Amino acid sequence: MFFLNHIWLIPLLPAFGATIMFFFGRKLQKATVSAVCVGTIVLAFLMACGAVWQYSAWSSTQEHFHQPYQTILYTWLGTDTGHMNYASHGGSPALFQADAGFLLDPLSSIWLLFVTGVGMLIHIYSTGYMAHEGGYYRFFGYLNLFMFSMLTLILANNYVLMFVGWEGVGLCSYLLIGFYFHRKSATDAGNKAFIVNRIGDAGFLLGMFFIAWYFGSLRFTDVTAAARSGHFAIGDPFITAATLLLFVGACGKSAQLPLYVWLPDAMEGPTPVSALIHAATMVTAGVYMVARSNALFVLAPTSMKTVAIVGALTAIFAASIGLVQNDIKRVLAYSTVSQLGYMFLALGVGAFSASVFHVFTHAFFKALLFLGAGAVIHSMSGEQDMRNMGDLAHRIPITYRTMLVATLAIAGIPPFAGFFSKDEILWQTWTKETDAYRILWFIGYATALMTAFYMFRLIYLTFFGKPRMSHEVEHHIHECPHSMAVPLLVLALFSLSAGWLSWPPSLGGSARFEKFLAPVFAKEAQVFQEEGKAAQLAAGEKEAEHTSPTEYLLMFLSVGAAAVGWGMARRSYNNADKGYSEPIAVAAPPVYNLLLNKYYVDEGYDYVFTGRRKLGNVRLGVLGLGEASSWVDSHVIDAAVNDVGWITRLTATISSWWDKWIIDGIGVNGPAILARMLSYPARLFEWGLVQWYALVMTAGLVGFVFYYVYH
């Protein structure tokens, strides 16, 4: 039980590496930096494997059967003696409390394995890719810090600690997008990612507060147990609100409509970063969070519908933009957004394990695609525009072959990984949705067609056709070093085989992946059946377990879509020479321009939200708010301040006049003047001659005597 008991070491190892880089990295040799930073991740990966292995043994014992493993180091936030007591919904006292605690269950096991595994491969790849770059230690320090944050996010046993990791990965994402900080576009992209993510994070925080208030706890185990206790009605408005807010957070982190805009720009970062953070791991954090909160989401059908619709729309929206992009990394970025849309579609229809499965397979093939793209860019001396590539297949064969594997996987060609996960999602969408919502399946299906098209377009433009690069560049084309090739090969292996973990029963498999996740999601199906559309769902469940002709038909259709996309791309781009024509541009130029300009969403946001562009004479958005605030400040607040000042001065003048003339003049000096005037006659008697006084005294005495004698 060593690995399980010391699970907290897994995130701490990369934190250790990051600390070393922070304090000493500048002075270290590149070899030392690589040894420390890659070493921590390799150790973390090995420990993760050990922990998952021990967990599966532990959770199959009689007493801990299918239970999550939880270890709490200490109470980190809000102690028993603290001041954060508050009354939860229903009046019972609760603590806004968070542990430094770690939770390992099948869901976090999967994330733990692929994050450390893919992370390790990308670290190794980076030692080759970044070998000639400045800031080597900085890059690896950030990568290690990212791994620490991501592992904290995954292993946290409560929402608050998860949020710490969530913000940590956001920070590292910002730092790594802006890694080439001397390039303004890179720092702008970093800012954009950070700011857009703030919007989502605000949603996450609010959702978290809702949960704390409503359930009186922030621990996943407590919240899940409470949600499944049956005390809460389906469609409970507070749970709906909380889940919708959590989903806003997921939209930010996982680049869903309308907060996806940062992810394509995030490609400004080094390519390994795009592979690790913006394709394989961080952007799936939103999926993880929703899956982690599945017990809440199933109580909120409105939220589920929202998730499904947003996911489906994002999938087709991003895929359509990806059809015409020319930057190799941007195609992959939009592909990532689109695939994330698939994952949310699956979450939204209640196919949680299908979604997690797609996250799992996607991590391998999308990381591979990005790393392959990095290898292409590396060999092309930094060229990213596919219009200037072509005919690379036999010049960089390892890169070509591994990328082809990944492309087959993402396009959904059996038996590659993507086929199993994507097909599962489409099948679940078909069975779990009814009536008009079946359109979600059509959207997913259309997206699959587009995916195959744009991915094979990428392959043909890059590796086939006529060479379109300059002679200078052509001369330097070289295959990547071993440190980059080995991760490509390993990822290619997984892109091929990862899907076999969940070989569907209809094809004679046993869906082991789904069964492994069953303890996390088991009760969902039951709740869904209670919801009222039971008959259809029950039938769907039944069909899912047994085989049905529909499933084979859908499977055939999606493979057909992939093949059609492949064929169309091959016909259009196989012989692409300089100045080749885009089929969409030929068929419908306005549509092409719309897609090439990404539906003008960034421009629209500039008009409406940032206010960088003016709408006529009016400036909206944040800058508009700033201008309006400035106007209010100078015209209203300052005017009020000045008026108050003017009034003060006026009253001061009056007061001064009053003081000078009334108080001092009449009140103080008046009596004095009066006294002086009255004193003039009085002092005439006092002329200062002693003998005069004596005479008066004598006269007075004589007067008294006479008065008394003769009276």
Next chain:
Amino acid sequence: MESMLHITTLHYLVLGAALFLLGVIGVLTRRNVVVVLMSIELILNAVNLNLVAFSHYWQGMPARLGGGPLALHGQVFAIFVITDAAAEAAVGLGILIAFFRNKETVNIDEVNLLKW
């Protein structure tokens, strides 16, 4: 004839009044402080004369009325007044000397520092 020679209390009183009048006139009219002080002595001595005269007269009264040879209050009181006059002259002259050192004059009409 004999009655002409007999000195009565009235005589003393007239003499006292004359002395008192002389003293008052001296105090009121002389500018020299020394003379004023001397005039005050005259007034005091006029009072002493009255005291002694009345006391003498009182000694001739019957004892049952409080008189008799031992009715000496007036004489004793006169002794006190003489003592008092001596003290007063000493203080007065002391002040006068201090004043003279400052002003180099002993004229009373020049003692007017406290005048408005």
